Amino acid sequence: MPRDRDVVPRGALRALVLAILGEGALHGYALARRLEERARGTLKIREGSLYPALHELELEGAIEATWTKAPDGRRRRVYALTRAGRRAAKGARDEWLAIADMLKSLLGA
């Protein structure tokens, strides 16, 4: 059964953001769309949680933001991983893969 497209486990969003930013710097909208494309329609990123999550990661020093200009001249903030962020991305990835493995074995999927 397809799961609710609006549901992203709270801690998972952080891991997903770090994983996608590990592939290159992106602005918020592009990041959300990249995640949704990667999930092949099984995931809908709620912007209400995306920007607070990005700002929280920025506060922690896991990502850094720089101002750029969009093609039409509007201001745009682009996020990139810091060195600490790369470590956090690896930790978060390992943690969520371990959780997925555990659930797989427990639920017999």
Next chain:
Amino acid sequence: MGDEIARFVASLAIPADRKSVVLAELLDHAACATDAACREGRDPDAAARAALGDLEAMRRALEAVEPAFRVSRTHAVARGLVAAAVIALVLDQGGPLMRGVVGALLVLGVAAACAPSRLLDLLRAELRAPRVRGTVARGVPIGPATTYLYTTMSAPFLVWIALIVVRAIGGNTTVDSPISAMALPVTVYAVLLVEGLRARRHAEA
């Protein structure tokens, strides 16, 4: 849509400089959604609205995170060290008057005077922020408010230990531990306990 976003951002209880950041991001986000909808032949207004999602949920999340940008951890450590140095020296050099209630009140006064502005709001926001899932441990993010409190609370003891060692080398082995020295740790832990419980109740609600 732009006006609606501007009104929403203006109504947020976050630092003024962060409002400009959030406004620019949300306008860019809505514009991207509009552009994509136009390319794909969808309703651009509906796309922009859908892209922003539940604004009230966003308000709650932003108001929990953004106040922490008001002061950096480095700034908080610097303020904490200044407060700690004053507290350590005042209690050490202040004589008998500084060993009781007067000393305790003075310690709390110095800590309050050196604190970043709206420290309590900052602490509440930190305690209500989502849990950190790091590589070592998980827990409440250590933000500037928590950093300030722990620095101010801990550093005086380092100064006093150093003074004890220096005096012991000089032949003075008497150690005096006035009750006023504990005023700040007791207060800090009480505030952390109360605000931590309130943050937990807030999260459960």
